[in-house]
Amino acid sequence: MHAKADQRIRVTLTLNGRERSGYAEPRTQLCDFLRHELGATGTHVGCEHGVCGACTVRVDSRASRSCLMLAVQAEGRRLDTVESLAGEEGLSDLQQAFRRHHALQCGFCTAGILMSCEEFLDRVADPSEAQVRDMLSGHLCRCTGYTGMVQAVLEVARTRREAAVPDSQLENNDV
Incomplete structure (x- = not known):
């Protein structure tokens, strides 16, 4: 048209x-x-x-x-x-991790960063710190220094991996 x-x-x-x-x-x-x-x-x-x-x-x-x-x-x-990201029950796990790790300050860039992080976590279940930093390099944040963001993403990746493992497999690994 x-x-x-x-x-x-x-x-x-x-x-x-x-x-x-x-x-x-x-x-x-x-x-x-x-x-x-x-x-x-x-x-x-x-x-x-x-x-x-x-x-x-x-x-x-x-x-x-x-x-x-x-x-x-x-x-x-x-x-x-x-x-x-947030549902009826409140903030998503990623948003909560950002809060816990003080991964935001003024908040202006945070929405875009959260969207990139969520997409990244969908693709990379077990990221290294270097991979997270590389993904974050596409964003400019003047407040945080990125350390809290990296910690938050790594924590959420670990928590999601652990949640995906059946309890029976966790019990067998403890033996």
């Missing part, structure tokens, strides 16, 4: 598990569409050049910079923002 720059196009996608629709001009960045049209304000806009990582969301389960994607490109896709 060809559209003039001032025309708004209906964009329908699945946001945090719910089908949502809104309107965007063809040049609207996905981050702005999420924040201003769909109300997902946990997605922060930083550099608008894909460098800082503050706007990271998951698009079809992959961490993606929402400032480098147009809203119209998200048509029909599944998007998850930081709002998807």
Whole structure:
């Protein structure tokens, strides 16, 4: 479809598990569409050049910079923002670990970092510290120094691995 720059196009996608629709001009960045049209304000806009990582969301389960994607490109896709992490029971295990390890301060970059960490943990069940630091190198944080983030991710990876091992296997290993 060809559209003039001032025309708004209906964009329908699945946001945090719910089908949502809104309107965007063809040049609207996905981050702005999420924040201003769909109300997902946990997605922060930083550099608008894909460098800082503050706007990271998951698009079809992959961490993606929402400032480098147009809203119209998200048509029909599944998007998850930081709002998807916490459930009715409260903060996710990753969010709780960030809190315990003081992995956030001002919080501006945290939403994007959490989304990258969650996607990373889905792919890498037993990461090394170097792998976690490498993943985090795609994000700019001026407050924390990253040490707490690394500790939080390693703790969650360990806890999730232990939870995935059947109790009978744990008992046999103790003998």
